[in-house]
Amino acid sequence: MIQERITHIGTEAKEALDAVKTVPELDAWEVQYLGRKSELGAILKGLKDLPQEEKRVAGPLGNEVKRTLVAAAAAARTRIERESFDAEGERIDVTAPGTASLRGHLHPITAIENEITDIFSALGFAVADGPEVETEHYNFDALNVPADHPARDMQDTFWLASQKSSEGGLQEEKQQAERYLLRTHTSPVQVRYMERHTPPFRIIIPGRVFRNESTDASHEHTFHQFECLMVGDDVTVANFKWIAETFFSRFFEKSVTVRLRPSFFPFTEPSFEFDISCTLCDGTGCSVCKNSGWLEIGGAGMVHQKVFQAAxxxxxxxxxxxxxxxxxxxxxxxxxxxxxxxxxxxxxxxIRQF
Incomplete structure (x- = not known):
């Protein structure tokens, strides 16, 4: 009786499996005929209650039918997945161009600053940095800028208002005498660095500076500046001229000549304005250099001894x-x-042009 029922379940399950065409239908078939609550499962669980003689026949038969159905289900799953696979739909054209992803890139100022740093690092210079909110002492006094110098005027410098405490007085007694401003140049970092280091040393100081002035095509209240400082026992103007020509030649990837003209800065003595040979006409004269063959670049000089004393x-x-x-x-x-x-x-x- 039980053997006949097991055989019937096996036959019925195989006939039902032949009609299965999709994976969901196969999943439902497995639950019905091989699941824990299936009729075959219940029979196998109840074998322990059968007489010994009947158990000897029904047990192997039930296990054999189950193994056959499990194998048939696996074969059916492989067949269904193979028949349902859309080769054309799944085809990937590896030669098709990909979709470009949006990527950021360096700002041109940052790119120039990195290039400058790389060139000077190769020449043995370290990079120094300092605060953008500076004290009057470091921005002017320590750099030998006279108290009546026009650069200290409100129309040239962004001075910061003193912050008062809840009692109405200044927070610190020191702040009562010290005034703060947005640095007008990167030179304050020179003094800060010298206070903590003993020569010889060579450093560069790239950074952002601020000037209280009207803006136009060639002037901006916020811009980026670069400074170079080399101190030792026998550093001369010749050292400066060689380093300047080496830097500009590497930066512009062509031979560049530096010309010095006498000038005045409170923090250097002697002081120079320095020009470079025009990078467009190579010094022959053009509209950019106003047919002079030279481009005015910046200021330079030997560090004033009063600046050394301040440090x-x-x-x-x-x-x-x-x-x-x-x-x-x-x-x-x-x-x-x-x-x-x-x-x-x-x-x-x-910005995306660079």
């Missing part, structure tokens, strides 16, 4: 040179940008 060195103990120029202007020269305001306008249409 804690003895007068006459060391000598060195300092020079700097606008990174923003260098970017305008390299990328032929006509309006300085474009660099900080935040217009992605402009």
């Amino acid at each position: 804690g060195y003895e007068r006459g103990q060391y000598q060195g040179f300092a020079w700097g120029f606008g990174i923003t202007r260098l970017a305008m020269m390299k990328y032929k940008i006509a309006d300085i305001r474009s660099l900080l306008a935040g217009d992605l249409r402009f």
Whole structure:
């Protein structure tokens, strides 16, 4: 009786399996004939209650039918998946161009700053940095800028208002005498670095500076500047001229000559304005250099001994040179940008060109 029922279940299950065409139908078939609550499953669980003689026959038969149905289900699943596979729909054209992803890139000012850093690092210079909110001492006093110098005027410098405490007085007694401003140049970092280091050393100082002035195509209240400082026992103007010519030649990837003209800066003595041979006409004369063959770049000079004294060195103990120029202007020269305001306008249409 039980053997006949097991055989009937096996036959019925095989006939039902032949009609299965999809994976969901196969899953339902497995639940019906091989699941824990299936009739075959119930019979196999109840074998322990059968007489010994009947158990000897029904047990192997039930297990054999189950193994046969499991194998048939596996074969049916393989067949269904193979027949349902759409080769054309799944085909991938490996030669088709991919979809470009939007990627950011460096701002032209950052790219120029990185290039400058790489060149000077190869020449043995370290990179120094300092605060953009500076004290009057480091921005002017320590750099030998006279108290009546026009650069200290409100129309040239962004001075910060003193912050008062809840009692109405200044927070610190020190703040009562000290005034703060947005640094007008990167030179304060020179003094801060010298206070913590003993020569010889050579550093570069790239950074952002601020000037309280009207903006136009060639002037901006916020721009980027670069400064170089080399201090030792026997540093001369000849060292500066060689380093400057080496840097500009590597930067513009052509031979560049540096010309020095006498000038005046409070923090250097002697002081120079330095020009480079025009990178467009190679010094022969063009509209960019106004047919002079030279481009005015920045200022330089031997560090004033009063600046060394402000940093804690003895007068006459060391000598060195300092020079700097606008990174923003260098970017305008390299990328032929006509309006300085474009660099900080935040217009992605402009930035994506670089």
